[in-house]
Amino acid sequence: MRNNRSMTNYIVGIVLLFPALSNLFEHASTVLLAILTLSGLYFCFSREKRPSLFFHDKVVMWAFASYFLVYLFSFAVNGALGNLESLRVKYIGHEFRMLFIIPVFFLFRKIHLPVSVLWMSVVSGAILSGIHAIVFGVFLYPGERVFGSYHSIAFGHLSLAMACMSLASIHFFRQKKNAAWNVCPWLAFLLGMTASILSGTRGAWIAVPVLLLMAAIQYYRDLQFRTWLGIAAGIFLAAIILYKIPQTQISLRIQQTCREIRDYDGSRSKVGSASERLEGWKAAWNIFLENPFLGAGPGSFGPITHEMIDRGERSEIIKIYHQPHSAYLSVMSDCGIPGLISLFAIFLVPAYGIIRQIRAIPESRDAGFAGLYLIVAFMQFGLTETIFGQNIYVGFYVVMLAAVLCVCIGHKAASGTSP
Secondary structure (H helix, E strand, O other): OHHHHHHHHHHHHHHHHHHHHHHHOOOHHHHHHHHHHHHHHHHHHOOOOOOOOOHHHHHHHHHHHHHHHHHHHHHHHHHHOOOOOOOOHHHHHHHHHHHHHHHHHHHHHHHOOOHHHHHHHHHHHHHHHHHHHHHHHHHHOOOOOOOOOOOHHHHHHHHHHHHHHHHOOHHHHHOOOOHHHHHHHHHHHHHHHHHHHHHOOHHHHOOHHHHHHHHHHHOOOOOOHHHHHHHHHHHHHHHHHHHHOHHHOHHHHHHHHHHHHHHOOHHHOOOOHHHHHHHHHHHHHHHHHHOOOOOOOOOOHHHHHHHHHHOOOOOHHHOOOOOOOOHHHHHHHHHHHHHHHHHHHHHHHHHHHHHHHHHHOHHHHHHHHHHHHHHHHHHHHHHHOOHHHOHHHHHHHHHHHHHHHHHHHHHHHHOOOOO
16 A cells, blocks of 8 residues: 555656756656556556546557557558668657557656646646746846756747646646645746747647647636626737837737748758748648658658758758658658658547547546646647657657546546446
8 A cells, every 4th residue: 555655756746847857958848748557567567457448548549559550551662662861760650659648648647647736737737837937038148048858949838838728737736725826827827928928929829729729628717797798808909019028029029021932042041940831841842742641751851851851842941951841741651651640630530539528527627728738738749840750749649648538537536437
């Protein structure tokens, strides 16, 4: 009994610290994901210790497995056909890590991860990320883009995801009947948003309207129409003020984007974040059109784009990149149509299950919306970034989604539903 309790406390401690450490310290996401995975492997292979699962949770596990299997199949077939320049296993390493959701999910299910741990983890992660951003971007290096464990883009994305997931915890903290606790989710939202703004991550900013619309859907019964009008007006004024403040660099980044898009001229384009993405997207789309059913294989984007550049079809500005800065176009060029379907599966399959859970069991509504914020945020981040081509995104999505699903299962079990 003591060993079980120590194990539970150990895992709970890791989950509590996971969002903050992942966003602020290099390699923390990879290390913590490895620890959680190794801790959960025992429950995967032990029939007696393996926790019972609901049907849809098994479907989610298969969705993640299919993502890896599609990549493995494309890698094997293209390698056998001689289409790949190199058969290095690292080209399917990130996809293999997607399988880690299975042992992590079993682990969280076995210890009955409390909902309080989910809320404390995302709220503390957003607050600490915001404090880091203010210290870094306002006091230490004013005017520079804030970054955390990796680059500014990842920091901005994860900060926004935690900020919006924190909004889902308002009801939980309201039950504390303490002013300090009641402020926590709002403070987390504001500081998480601040961190995202100071990171200068435009790919995160475009996700804000949809995520705020989701918040309105979650809480539409709680507030009167006049209150919603006041909130909408406040958000609009805050956006205008932030746009006008030079330190936020919002106006500069938006103007720079518009200028690069306006001046974009295909293979003769100049260096710039927006023009580089447009060139990469065109290259990936061309690769997909030539290999629609199987893809050109993992790791093929770099060598093929180099050939395109040599032929004068694409600009030199994308020569340094090995991916097209889009999760969707990346899987399409790597694995064709099956890759795109498998990518949508790891988004939409868990989202469908969560929505069904929310409708069936009202008590799971808040935890379910936290999962929907996470999924929708990552779906939008994937428009302008190859999110699952980096360990930090894989680790964050796998661990936090597993946590949400296990908390929802707890509500389902409490309602008396059987697996």
